[in-house]
Amino acid sequence: MGITQISDAKSWEVDVINSDVPVFVDFWAEWCGPCRMVGPVVEELANDYDGKVKFVKVNVDEANELASKYNVFSIPTLILLNKGEIVSQQVGAASKESYKNMIDRALA
Numbered sequence: 001m002g003i004t005q006i007s008d009a010k011s012w013e014v015d016v017i018n019s020d021v022p023v024f025v026d027f028w029a030e031w032c033g034p035c036r037m038v039g040p041v042v043e044e045l046a047n048d049y050d051g052k053v054k055f056v057k058v059n060v061d062e063a064n065e066l067a068s069k070y071n072v073f074s075i076p077t078l079i080l081l082n083k084g085e086i087v088s089q090q091v092g093a094a095s096k097e098s099y100k101n102m103i104d105r106a107l108a
Helices: 009-017 033-048 064-069 096-107
Strands: 003-006 023-028 054-059 077-082 085-091
Touching: 003 009, 003 033, 009 023, 009 054, 009 064, 023 033, 023 096, 033 054, 033 096, 077 096, 085 096
Parallel strands: 003 054, 023 054
Antiparallel strands: 023 077, 077 085
């Protein structure tokens, strides 16, 4: 399934808010070192949870209105939404295990 890039509110509404599965959102930017570290981990998770969780990346430089709406002040910020509601959030780079725990709790 891969990772969907979102840069506007319309795509956000369709791909995240109206999703029938939980959505793991990676708020990031090209110039952010920790974001580049987290990127491959998010790709691995997208493969691990294919069909169970949707994975989305939001470049805060291209979609600052979405970042503002979700109070993203530091990146990377990873948010897990289910039925449009935030169920978990992690600010800063973390281990694959911690992201798996976020997701597993939401799926339980």
